[in-house]
Amino acid sequence: MAPKRKRTEADTAKPIQTSTRVTRSATRRLNGSTSAASEAPAKLPKTKKKAKASSKGKTKVEVEDVKAEEASDASKTIVIEHCKQCSSFRKRADQVKDALKKDLSGITVLVNPEKPRRGCFEIREEGGDTFISLLDMKRPFGPMKALDMDKVISDIVDKIK
Template sequence: MAPKRKVDEKATKPSSPRNTRSSSSRSAPPIQPEVSPPAKKTKKSLKGKANDKPIESGERAPEVAAETVVSEKSSSKTVIVEACKQCQQFKKRATMVKDGLEKGVPGINVLVNPEKPRRGCFEIREADGQTFVSLLNMPRPFTRMRELDMDALISDIIEKVK
């Protein structure tokens, strides 16, 4: 026996009165948001600003320049704390290290888990590669991490960073 012929379903079935999200997105073209071109500055809008005059040797530099200098100094001292998200004990110790280093070393940048952390890992390192503490693949109940004296560890890291 020969197989039945396929019939175009759209032609034979009447359209349903229901309008779903998927059916409306198939039938309508996608809506493009209107993007206006950026406004151009004219010479008239730039005239009369107080920041146009040059800075003399006796005057102070603007605050914007001071912020960029501070950010350049802090970028040279970056400490990364990698703490597993498996247990709250990791998070407590990571925040203790962050708070202690920020109080102990002015202008330091401490990042907690800038990337996805490894499982059972508690590691404190500088961005340039020097490792202060590295506890990897710890099984529960994380005894090696719990045995650490956090105050002594923070003071040692402060001494090494300075």
């Protein structure tokens, strides 16, 4: 270890200059605009748009416009949640969606409005009954493939009417 250097008069005579850090909050405090910056902006209603199909042919989450749901409170909303692990889930979900829109007028069908669970195929009424619920299925997804989709669709239409 090297010995410490003795301080001389020249070293002590110079004032030590420190830099101050300028942040956005420090600038706001100096300008006196703390009250305007701390106020939260007014919340606007969120609108979700339909997702476009990606270049690989896979369909992203399809969500109807939120304003349309608010305008038609009398109509029922059906949620179809399907896993993205296999295309057979999507094929069955699309089949149910098309049949429900064709058979029932004034109905809103949402496909995967939130991130779906793995190995899940579920059809339910928003805030109400669950028509079919197949959860935690493992490959080759036997319970879902054994479904008679025409019978499932007709049962759902009967329950809604």
